[in-house]
Amino acid sequence: MPVDQLASPMTAVHRGLGLSLLVASLIVPALFLFGTRAAVPGEFFAVWFALIAVLVGYCVFASTFADRVDDHGDHLWVRRGKVEHRVDMDDIAYVEAGHNTKPRRVTLHLKAAGPLGDRIVFLPRLNPVGPNATALDLERRVGSARNPG
Incomplete structure (x- = not known):
């Protein structure tokens, strides 16, 4: 993939x-x-x-923004500075999209704190019109990981 x-x-x-x-x-x-x-x-x-x-x-x-967030399907690979961490979809409690904030950002609230803390904040790819597709997709996938079936 x-x-x-x-x-x-x-x-x-x-x-x-x-x-x-x-x-x-x-x-x-x-x-x-x-x-x-x-x-x-x-x-x-x-x-x-x-x-x-x-x-x-x-x-x-x-300085709180993640440098890189790679989507591997069933998990995310996040890097901030020299710290890298794997985040499984079922480890994410919920996704928050800041539609009215500048710069636009996505916050992943984790169920338990890891090496990057209990929140991971990143700037999504540019989507100037409408809701952020990245955040909507992550919300859908986190919801389906939380409630399988």
Whole structure:
């Protein structure tokens, strides 16, 4: 059976973009502060601090996404960082699809915590219109694994 990759390759882009913006937001103000002799207003620090807080939050949020989710039919093979884990369909309690969230994501709630925790979150392949086909298929298969026959 051919392996189907469920997770979008955009996961790496989200992580890289967040980290790049975070590094830039730390370096550019430092260069500005140390490169000029003019007084810096206090509002500059407030805006800069808010920007750093938002970017750190985004980086933490993006680090929870699975890098790769491969569908092998009766189980999923999930990788996040250096950790890989096999998840059988009957080990998934339910599937949650974030249709109104940006970026769209699919959350697999597991019956028991494993090496990746009790939830696996990934960005599905792009489906700009309508409900996510990946999430609907996983919901159907998890339901049939839970209630065979």
